[in-house]
Amino acid sequence: MNSKPLLSIIMPMYNRESLVIETLNSIKNQSFKNWECLIIDDHSEDRSYGLVEKWIERDNRFLIFSRPDSRKKGANSCRNFGIEISSGRFIHFFDSDDLADPDCFKIALDAIQSNSYDYCRFGREIFYKTPNFSLDTSGTIINQLSRNTYEDMITYKIVFNTCNVIWLKSSLGEERFNEDIVFGDEWEFYGRLLLKSLHGINIEKTLFYGRKHKNSTTFEYLNQNRERLKSKVIASLSLIDTIPIKLYTKNIAEYFNSLAFQLNSPLVLKANFKKSNFSFFRKKAYLLIMYTNPLSRPLLVIKGKILKKLKS
Numbered sequence: 001m002n003s004k005p006l007l008s009i010i011m012p013m014y015n016r017e018s019l020v021i022e023t024l025n026s027i028k029n030q031s032f033k034n035w036e037c038l039i040i041d042d043h044s045e046d047r048s049y050g051l052v053e054k055w056i057e058r059d060n061r062f063l064i065f066s067r068p069d070s071r072k073k074g075a076n077s078c079r080n081f082g083i084e085i086s087s088g089r090f091i092h093f094f095d096s097d098d099l100a101d102p103d104c105f106k107i108a109l110d111a112i113q114s115n116s117y118d119y120c121r122f123g124r125e126i127f128y129k130t131p132n133f134s135l136d137t138s139g140t141i142i143n144q145l146s147r148n149t150y151e152d153m154i155t156y157k158i159v160f161n162t163c164n165v166i167w168l169k170s171s172l173g174e175e176r177f178n179e180d181i182v183f184g185d186e187w188e189f190y191g192r193l194l195l196k197s198l199h200g201i202n203i204e205k206t207l208f209y210g211r212k213h214k215n216s217t218t219f220e221y222l223n224q225n226r227e228r229l230k231s232k233v234i235a236s237l238s239l240i241d242t243i244p245i246k247l248y249t250k251n252i253a254e255y256f257n258s259l260a261f262q263l264n265s266p267l268v269l270k271a272n273f274k275k276s277n278f279s280f281f282r283k284k285a286y287l288l289i290m291y292t293n294p295l296s297r298p299l300l301v302i303k304g305k306i307l308k309k310l311k312s
Contacts, residue, residue, distance in 0.1 A: 005061070007035040007105060008088030008169070012078035013096040014042040017051055019211070020096045024052070027094070028059060032105035036088060039064040039096075040078035076177035076185050083169075083176065091167045093186075097211045098163055099127075104207040108166045111142055111201050118171035118198035121145065123206040124164040128213070141204035150194035150247070154187070154239065155255040162186040164208050171198055183217050183228040184235030191239045195247065233265045240271045248275040257286065266290055 009027060013020060027037055039056075041049045041064060049064065056062035065085070071077045079093055090109065094100070101107075104122070112120035145158075152158040162185075173196075177189045194200075212218065220228045240256060253276035260269035269290055273283045 003034070005034055005036040005088045007032070007090045007092060007109065007166070008082070008086035009035055009037040009092050009094050010079055010082030010086060011037060011039045011094045011096050012042055012075040012082075013039055013044060013048055013052070014075070015044050015046045015048060016096040017044075017046045017048045020048055020052060021055055023094070023096055023098060024055060024062065026099040027062075029102055030100065030105045031103050032109060035061060035105065036086070037062045037094075038082045038086060040082050041066050042073060042075065042078050043067060072179050074179055074182060076179045076181065080176045080179065083172065086169065089169060091169045091172065092165075093162050095163055095210070097213075099209045099211070101207045101209075105166075107140060107203060107205070107207060111203055112166060112168070114201075116199075117168070117201045119165055119167045119193075119200045120203065121158070121160060121165050121200060122203040122208060124159075124161050124208040124210055125206045126210045126212045128211070143202050143204070145200035145202050147197040147199065149200060150191060150243075151249055151252055153194055154191050154243075155251055158202075160186065160190045161208075161210060163210065165190070167193075171196075178235070178238060181231050181235045181238070183220075183231040185231075188235040188239050192242055195242060195244075229263060233263055233268055236260075236263070236265070236268045237271055240268070240275060243275065245275060250277070253278065261290070264290075 011023075016023075024037070024039075027035075039052055039062065041052075043066065049066070052062075052064050056064060065081070067073070067078050067081060071081055083091065090112065092105070108120045108122055111117070149158065153160050172193065175189065175192055177185055181188055217228060236256065236259060243252065253272060256268060256272040257276070257278075260266075260272060266287070269286060278286075
């Protein structure tokens with residue numbers, strides 16, 4: 001490269017031979033050009049590595065690496081390795097099967113640099129086969145996010161996905177993805193970051209498109225995959241432990257209470273009790289329901305969703 005890139009795109013890859021070239025083209029076609037794309041292969045067992053290695057000969061902004069054998073297998077290990085070797089001022093985590101609006105980087109980087117923000121969040125839509133880039137015809141609405149955005153993010157009032165945020169690299173500090181978490185990882189990681197009172201900006205326009213298919217982690221989680229459910233429990237316990245008591249609001253306590261029943265996790269319920277202001281009798285009642293009356297759990301989950309809608 002002739003100059004140091006402004007943006008480092010970090011892309012973990014595993015067995016994506018049928019999709020990754022479309023994703024790389026989505027990056028190559030960006031109107032903003034000053035970037036590097038670091039593709040970290042998680043030891044794919046198909047032709048992904050060879051296809052990408054050949055394709056990127058056309059453009060030296062793309063670089064491919066194999067995850068070092070000394071690093072734990074998994075997308076988060078690849079992302080953390082990517083952070084370490086990146087040279088851009090800003091970081092964008094990009095999955096190897098997703099697509100971006102052609103102006104995604106330009107709009108987001110213009111916004112994040114307008115007032116020295118720590119991060120920029122933008123709209124994301126999901127697609128199953130072909131994204132509709134003309135879906136969002138609205139103007140670009142930009143608004144600041146308060147330093148209390150952590151609560152809205154943790155409770156999913158504002159959704160932060162792995163790929164719909166660009167971060168100022170220096171704002172990450174020493175924080176990294178938890179490599180033991182395989183679902184809920186960005187929620188846990190970004191929660192830790194936002195608890196540092198980072199200064200953010202939000203773009204109310206769809207700039208990113210997340211592909212959904214039967215092999216996606218979200219699909220597996222919704223279908224009660226045990227590994228994904230266990231991972232969400234680990235992410236929840238980590239986040240509960242990280243949030244200081246003074247920042248543990250009523251909304252956060254109510255959210256984790258509902259989540260504990262969705263996950264059927266006494267561990268999450270008890271951890272939440274230690275941080276919340278729930279009364280002694282309310283705690284005992286919830287524990288009794290958790291342990292002795294599983295038929296009541298769906299009702300509590302539904303109740304939580306109804307209350308959330310009424311408040312919004």
